[in-house]
Amino acid sequence: MTELLRLSKRMSELGLCSRREADEWIERGWVRVDGKIVSELGSKVFPHQRVSVERQAAAEQSKRVTILINKPVGLVSGQAEDGHQPAISLVKAENRWSECPVDNQFHPTQLMSLVAAGRLDIDSVGLLVLTQDGRIAKHLIGQDTTVEKEYLVRVEYSRPGRLPEKDLRLLNHGLSLDGKKLIPAKVRWQNDDQLNFILKEGKKRQIRRMCEMVGLTVLGLKRVRIGKVKLGKLPEGQWRYLQEDEQF
The missing domain is CATH 3.10.290.10 (RNA-binding S4 domain)
Known part of the structure; x- marks a missing residue:
């Protein structure tokens, strides 16, 4: 039945x-x-x-808005905690990007029910999505989401020489966190000291913990893309509206 x-x-x-x-x-x-x-x-x-x-x-x-922020270091993604300001505190008229392509007037009522659809650690920077639209939140952070998130990660190898190729392959697939195997990622060298990570999941401090497991220390982490939406030229500490023709 x-x-x-x-x-x-x-x-x-x-x-x-x-x-x-x-x-x-x-x-x-x-x-x-x-x-x-x-x-x-x-x-x-x-x-x-x-x-x-x-x-x-x-x-x-x-009428519900979705806002993209270039989050700086020192702000938390969601509710204020341990004396740290939440990212939503940046969403005010004076912090709106002057090149925001959406002809939409900012009003404080847009802050009502505006929630972070995903998180960035306090010491990470880059693209953070705040939305009033439950469909977008579910699409980005729902249990079955497969939306890609792309990061640039500056690292330092704590062992002699260079990261072995076998350990780079482990970052792509083969590591476990919290007793569960991680789903395959795409990890490659962007340049001599920076890795490009593309993930379809977002466990707490996942990239930093993955790097530690192969002897890498993360010096800086920046999210540059969620699905098809890119951080682009949005300046750090500023925000813009999601455009109607943009889809994650």
Whole structure:
């Protein structure tokens, strides 16, 4: 027998919105199942049932912003912690990149429900995504995400000579963290002291820990791409809006 699913979970699976958005829309009477409005939280549906949303939901979703920040060292990605400022503190009119291509006026209400879709360590720099759009957050940090993240990593080898080729192959595939094998990565030398990493997962301090395992010390780490969206010329400490034609 086909199993019943929570309506909010089913809406998230279908890519309509996040679960939190789904609950809001259900309460407002903006969700239909097989053409009938369902407004009770916790309602369940079968996978074969048709779920649709009213135009008001789509209109509200279109107003939600996604912001790209070039995060500097010393800021945390999410909530403020240990006296360190969060990256969202940079999102104000005076820090907006003068070359931002989106004709959108900044307003403090855009900070509401703006969450980091992924993280960068406090001592790492580069591309950080903050979004009000649950679909984008799920796409970037959901359990089944396969979105590539690209990093430039300045390293120093702590042993005599140069990193052996076999250890470079280990960085690409063969290491384990927290008792689990890492999925294959793409790691190559960018220049004499800098590696290029492309990952499809993001365990805590993953690159630094991978490097330690083969005798490398990370001196600097910069994220330059998430999916098809590049950091580009965005200056450190500044932000811009995601363009309509940009997709991760």
